[in-house]
Amino acid sequence: MNARSSALPDFPWDLLEPAKAIAAAHPDGIVDLSVGTPVDSVPPAVRQALADSSDAPGYPLTAGSPALRAAITGWISRECHASGEFGVLPTIGSKELVAWLPALLGVGPRDVVVIPAVCYPTYEVGARLAGAEVIRSDSLTAVGPDRRVKMIWINSPSNPTGRVLPVEHLRKVVAWGRERGVVVVSDECYVSLGWESQPVSVLSDEVTGGDYTGVLAVHSLSKRSNLAGYRAGFVGGDPALVKELLAVRKHAGMIVPAPVQAAMVAALNDETHVAEQRARYAARRDTLRTALVKSGFEISHSEAGLYLWATRDEDCWATVDRLARRGILAAPGAFYGPSAARHVRIALTATDERVAAAADRLAEPF
Numbered sequence: 001m002n003a004r005s006s007a008l009p010d011f012p013w014d015l016l017e018p019a020k021a022i023a024a025a026h027p028d029g030i031v032d033l034s035v036g037t038p039v040d041s042v043p044p045a046v047r048q049a050l051a052d053s054s055d056a057p058g059y060p061l062t063a064g065s066p067a068l069r070a071a072i073t074g075w076i077s078r079e080c081h082a083s084g085e086f087g088v089l090p091t092i093g094s095k096e097l098v099a100w101l102p103a104l105l106g107v108g109p110r111d112v113v114v115i116p117a118v119c120y121p122t123y124e125v126g127a128r129l130a131g132a133e134v135i136r137s138d139s140l141t142a143v144g145p146d147r148r149v150k151m152i153w154i155n156s157p158s159n160p161t162g163r164v165l166p167v168e169h170l171r172k173v174v175a176w177g178r179e180r181g182v183v184v185v186s187d188e189c190y191v192s193l194g195w196e197s198q199p200v201s202v203l204s205d206e207v208t209g210g211d212y213t214g215v216l217a218v219h220s221l222s223k224r225s226n227l228a229g230y231r232a233g234f235v236g237g238d239p240a241l242v243k244e245l246l247a248v249r250k251h252a253g254m255i256v257p258a259p260v261q262a263a264m265v266a267a268l269n270d271e272t273h274v275a276e277q278r279a280r281y282a283a284r285r286d287t288l289r290t291a292l293v294k295s296g297f298e299i300s301h302s303e304a305g306l307y308l309w310a311t312r313d314e315d316c317w318a319t320v321d322r323l324a325r326r327g328i329l330a331a332p333g334a335f336y337g338p339s340a341a342r343h344v345r346i347a348l349t350a351t352d353e354r355v356a357a358a359a360d361r362l363a364e365p366f
């Protein structure tokens with residue numbers, strides 16, 4: 001038996017353990033801004049919906065309950081400004097879908113998946129699990145006429161850079177994909193977190209004009225609704241592709257648990273908690289951004305999303321080390337692509353108290 005994991009990249013977070021140990025030794029404790037894991041509570045109405053559905057002895061529907069399908073459809077129509085007929089499917093968080101999508105859609109050896117030059121590592125993992133080759137590129141021209149390309153990932157707002165892709169760019173990628181029969185997948189899990197610019201969904205009428213052929217958008221409730229622990233995501237777009245995903249996922253048992261489906265309905269039908277959570281992140285972002293700039297960091301992109309993409313124009317590991325000595329843990333840019341080795345990623349996901357502690361520590365001279 002071949003070890004599947006040997007085809008995968010190294011699990012990068014293990015490399016951060018030494019810096020974590022240094023940061024944890026700070027007398028006032030670590031401020032961990034490395035992983036973007038939500039720390040604020042699950043909205044009460046969502047917890048109630050989960051509890052109310054806990055008597056769930058039967059198998060849930062892979063396609064999602066009628067209530068969930070309606071909630072996802074309504075949310076995509078409203079929040080993504082999509083007026084056409086698209087397919088929808090709940091997923092067990094979005095990471096599993098990112099990791100299995102190429103394989104689920106029949107991408108395989110001899111095929112190529114294009115991913116952003118600097119990106120969330122799971123796009124590469126998904127291509128490798130399918131046995132496909134990966135090209136890292138933000139330029140369609142650089143990809144050229146390679147007929148082996150079967151799928152292209154875009155991610156706006158980006159993790160880790162916070163860059164937002166303009167409508168014009170999204171249109172070009174969709175047109176490029178359609179000309180070549182390449183599936184365009186847009187990971188939009190930070191779409192509700194626009195700061196200096198407003199992210200646009202690939203499903204919006206401005207981009208696709210209501211025709212979703214060859215296009216999928218991946219969404220998550222992890223960040224929007226603090227539901228990372230529930231594992232709640234969904235995909236929407238080309239009805240034929242969604243139908244194919246459903247057909248395979250039914251066989252594979254990739255089913256969102258019934259209480260989580262009920263919780264998703266409550267979360268998708270309420271925008272008040274989303275606005276409240278946004279306000280928390282906006283305040284933390286201001287505090288961290290001001291403190292980082294004052295202490296000599298330059299902030300790149302970061303116009304949306306859950307991170308500040310910062311540099312001192314030195315190797316990212318040197319910056320990680322400097323921060324760790326002040327008890328702050330950041331993620332090195334090198335985790336996200338070879339061209340990102342001079343940046344660090346600072347997550348906004350810490351309590352107000354920890355964010356204030358980080359700002360105080362950044363005020364000490366470097």
Ligand SMILES: Cc1ncc(COP(=O)(O)O)c(C=O)c1O
Nearest residue numbers: 093094095120159189220222233
């Ligand atoms: C760009 C991106 N996509 C997908 C995910 C996966 O999120 P989840 O599995 O919690 O939905 C993350 C998580 O951080 C992410 O940053």
